[in-house]
Amino acid sequence: MAPSWGQRHTRVHFIWTAYCEEQVHFTLFSVLTGVCRGGYLVRPTSVEFWQGQTDRLHDRIVFRRPHSGEVVDPAVTKQGDDGWVYERLCP
Secondary structure (H helix, E strand, O other), rough: OOOOHHHHHHHHHHHHHHHHHHHHHHHOOOOOOOOOOOOOOOOOEEEEEEEEEOOOOEEEEEEEEEOOOOOOOOOOOOEEOOOOOEEEEOO
């Protein structure tokens, strides 16, 4: 059975409240990490999203950082935030 709008709203409010509390907590206190903990810093240069359609003509959009010196064609490529550009790809 699908939840009513009120139930969904309550869950979203709960999640949003918890998120805000954690954001304040981690703003005030730094996250402790041990010297033996490792990890990777991922800095993507492109990210592709797609959404399937029943007619198999999928919506595909790629967000990417332009190459140095690249001239962006505004007819095809749109300017995004923070130096990113995005464009629709063919199915």
